[in-house]
Amino acid sequence: MQRYILGKKNQITLISAILIVFGFYGKFGIDNMFIFNWSLIIASILGIAPIAIQAYQALKVKVVSIDVLVTIAVVGAMLIQNYEESAIVTFLFLFGAYLEQRTLNKTRSAIKELTELAPESALKQMENGEFDEVDVDDVDEGDVLLVKTGAKVPVDGTVLIGEGHINEASITGESLPVGKKNGSEVFAGTILENGTIQIQADRVGEDTTFGQIIELVEEAQDSKSAAERFIDKFSKYYTPAVLVLGIIVWLFTNNVELAITVLVLGCPGALVIGVPVSNVSGIGNGARNGVLLKGSEVINDFSKVDTIVFDKTGTLTIGNPEVVEKEFYGKDMDEVLGYLASVERESDHPLAKAVLEDIGETKFSTVEETEVVKGGGIVAKVAGHRIAVGNIALMKQENIVLNEKAKKDVEHFEKNGNSLVLTAVDGELKALMGVRDQIRPGVKQDLQKLKKLGVKNLVVLSGDNQGTVDLVARELGLTEAHGHMLPEGKSAYIEKLQAEGQIIAFVGDGVNDSPSLALADIGIAMGSGTDVAIETSDVVLMNSDFSRLPHALGLTKSTARNMKQNIIIAVGVVLILLAALLFSNWMNMTIGMLVHELSILVVILNGMRLLGYRLRGN
CATH class of the missing domain: 2.70.150.10 (Calcium-transporting ATPase, cytoplasmic transduction domain A)
Structure with missing residues (x-):
């Protein structure tokens, strides 16, 4: 029976409205108080049924909900034969719940649309x-x-x-x-x-990008922010406090109607619904615009970020480097390039792929005794020769002597922003290649937008040489640039910034970025990055679209601001209503309930504005 009544709430609301109209017609149209009273009594009984059931269910789990306050208020109004108040209050409460559900469904339309798009x-x-x-x-x-x-x-x-x-x-x-x-x-x-x-x-299935989007958005919409958890806790104590206040008013004034009116006016409905609707709308907007925000907590933290740290390759740059300059030292270069290609074929590093593409067709040899030098390169044996392929640090480790020309070439290549790939055969430098990645189109403008949104520091950390990183930083107008950074070095630098009181977001795409993504206050992964990076992050920019980053930051700031607005509206309305009750003669239960329901509608509509959010200038 309870389920049946709750399932017919909308129909009960409509019947209550018809009965109220019919009752007032009986009073003012044909001057029949019998029709007036019994129409409103029936409307009150019908209307209170679903509200009382919800109150009972809440009390069973030891929660004094808004429904409890309304039930007590309506029963009290009927006992003092104020049928007009009891009927109108129940109708307004049910109609408010109907509007609330209708508008909340719209805020969840993003996930609904995504689900409908699933093949x-x-x-x-x-x-x-x-x-x-x-x-x-x-x-x-x-x-x-x-x-x-x-x-x-x-798929x-x-x-x-x-x-x-x-x-x-x-x-x-x-x-x-x-x-x-x-x-x-x-x-x-x-x-x-x-x-x-x-x-x-x-x-296939849930592993597809689309499947992950739906899963992440569903998880995000079900999560709760610190503000929501605070309001849940606040409501848990606030609602009984209003009930106690109503009893105190009744004891001191002996005015039952005034006490009942306090219960109605003190309902914290707008406060309870205001923050969740802002969060859901913000997450929905992000999902529609290629930004996955993994939970309500992320919105609050991301909105406060003042420093953004970037990995370079695949983040600020396209991640598809090419050999743009090269110098050879000595003879038999075809043989040397064959050795180099044989070694690089063993690696999946972007620089190795660029070198292989530049060499093209060649004679490959068997590679033996391969040793990967962390942060340096590869040392291996090819056709009886010791081959070292990597950066300057590896050459020093291998005691490779660079002549004056080679030193000048290295300096020139680094100034041009190249990552260096040096090749030594049996302790002698044979080849120097400069590999350069292209900066993502539009990144400079996107970084300017981030500054306008309040980001004070833009930092790049990269494993590339300092010259390459400095060149990128100068071209993009970054605050700091640090090269020769291993994964643990990036993590340590982020910890240093956090110790200084900065709130850090880290943007990356590789497995080596995962520790930094996890350590930062907000980890932001490029959508085409590794699964580990995406799983570790708090925010995902789908399809690696860097231009989504300013939208994501602007959206979280607007959402956080929207939450505060809704809290102020909700608390402000309750205070104004209670003040009007104490210091004026015009405030009554019906007016209070009407204003209460309107405040709920206002915070919902205010939250729904986020569905249409667009970053200015886009």
Whole structure:
């Protein structure tokens, strides 16, 4: 019966409204007090039923909720035969709950839209080479899938055959289609606007980028911030305090109606709902715009950040370095390049890939006794020769002597912002390559936006040489730049900044960034970074879109500000209502309940403004 009544709350609200209108028609239209009184009595009984059930359920778990206050107030009003007050108060309370639920549903529309975008089926290549439609849950990694014009991409994968343009708005927030061809990466939940492509499934189910977005947003929306936890605790004690205040007023004034009115006016509904609606709206906006905020706590901490520390490669730069300068020392360079390519083939480091791409086709040899020197490079035996490939530190460790020309070349390469790859064969320097990464387009403007949002310090920490890091820092206008930094060095530097009282956000994308992401007050991972970095972080910029960072910071600042506004509105309304009750003659239970419900609606609408937040200048 309880479940049935609670399930019919909206219908009860409508019937109560009709009865109230009918009752007032009986009084003022046909001067019939019988119709007036019994219409309002029935409306009061119907209206109090779901409220009383909710009050009972709250008391069972030892919580004195708002429903308890309203139930006592309405029963009291009926006992003193103030049916007009009891009927209108129950109607306003139920109607307020209806409006609250309706508007809150809108704030959760981001996750709903994401869920609706989730693909349900896929065209999978079977053993006979034909493509059959299967449930998306039946797709495994490595399967070949066909995606036609207008269809959703069912999994994360790589294009094998075909070309087309894909709308990636569900992942990145950008509405402009992105061109895809052989080798391009595609994401589940995106839509192929034209063309036909075949893709190989790389990540399926919950492991897809889209699946992770839904999971993270759901977790974020279910989490509670410090402000919400404080308000929950505050309400736990505040509601009984209002009840005690009502009893005290009744004992000292012997005025039951005044005591009941205190209970109604003291309801903290707007305070309880104000902060959660701000958080949910902020998280929803982020999800729509390619920013994953992992919980309400993140919003509060991120809004206070005054220093942002960046990894360089893959964060400030594109992460696709190329060999732009090179010098050779000695003869038989084809043989040396073959040794170099053989060693670099053993590594998955971006610099190694750049060197291999530059060398191109060559003769590979067997590599033996490989030793990876942390922060230095690789030493190995190739065709009976000791090959050392790495930076200046490795050359010093290997006692490689650089002649004057080589020293000048090194200095010149570093001034040009290159990362150095030196190759020595049997203790003699043979080759010097300068590898340079390109700065991400638009990063400089994005960093300026961060400064306008109140970030005082922009710091880059990198394993690259100091010359390269200084060049990037000068070009981007960064506050500090530190090169030759190993992972533990980055973590130690972040700890040093935190000890100085700075609130740190760290932005990175690699496995080596994970300790710094975890240590910083806010860890921010680029979406195309490693799974470890994404799992460790508090914020994820989907599709590695750096321009989302200013939006994320501006959004969290607006959300934190919105929370404070809602708290001020909620507390202010209660204080004004109580003051009006004590120091004026016009305040009564009906007016108080009406203002109370309006305050709830105001804080909800104020919170919902965050759904449309856009950073100024975007």
